[in-house]
Amino acid sequence: MFKNLAFTLLALLAVACSDDVKPKPKGELRLEYPTPNYQAFKNNCAYTFEYSDFAQIHDAKNACWYNLTYPKMKANVFITYFKINNDFDLHVKEVEKMVYEHTIKASAIETKTFSYPQNRVYGNMYELKGETASNIQIFVTDSTKHFVTANLYFNTRPKPDSLAPAVNYIKQDLMKMIETFRWKN
Template identity: 65%
Template sequence: MFKKLLFTFLGFALISCAKETQPKPSGELRLEYPEGKYQKFTSPCNFDFEYSSFAKIENAKNPCWYYIDYPKMKAKVFITYFPVKNDLDVHVKESEKMVYEHTIKASSIDTKSFNYPERRVFGNFYELKGPTASNLQFFVTDSTRHYVTANLYFNTRPKPDSLAPAIDYIKKDLLHLIDTFNWK
């Protein structure tokens, strides 16, 4: 009996040790988002634009402030409107301050200016790279009466590699928003 058990155990030991196990490479979740389709949003605060149908617009605490919510990405773009009363430079400096406060964590900040004189739409678009709290920011103004600023935030820790597909998707949406932005 003991011999049978010993031979059985040795047989299983030889068979089970025949192939060397190899660790599986770690995989990442592949994030795919729908193709960009846009719908128009008209604010009672003298502007309109097109935004992604993948998102929804919600009112914020002030009458001319909005959230563009991307619930599946756990992201929100905060849009704020301010009337300009001979204080455009104050608003621009405040927007730039919000961007450059991230220099501690940002590996780079790319700035793109845009200028659509036929629609009186002027401003800057900022892309902050690295583990920053806000990855995309911009401001739009007509340079005399209106000023709109926007900031993208995720409801998660800033992990640039993990958030990159969502940031790229929302970046395209925000650039489309700027391209379709109009003052009333």
């Protein structure tokens, strides 16, 4: 009996001490970004704002539409402008439609309303959590003449944990954009 117990114990130790290699999950790179320096966006449109020198502005397909790109992050903020012609409600509904189309993939949608009456700047910022195509969507308006939207997209598959540092960095830039947003007329 002692021989059987010793043999069993020896066999268990031999199996337990094997050097089997187990694959480890693929790691993601931790990214840190520079402290932003902000500069004024100058154009011939009805609005202006400040944006980070880490980003670049390019003209888009329509007048007063722009792409604010973050090349090192592979991110784009699409900025669109609409003149309000008794269709304010239609523009707001279109923004909300675009935001809530992401409910299939979004684990949460946080809405922040902002109001700067001294500058006639009003609007909402929507932060979409989870594996959504767009992470942040904004609209800014004076509620009578002008309506601007900004939508953040990454040129990569949505991975919330990996994109979180970039989303947070750009979110701070977009908040600065809102705080410094001004109508020219």
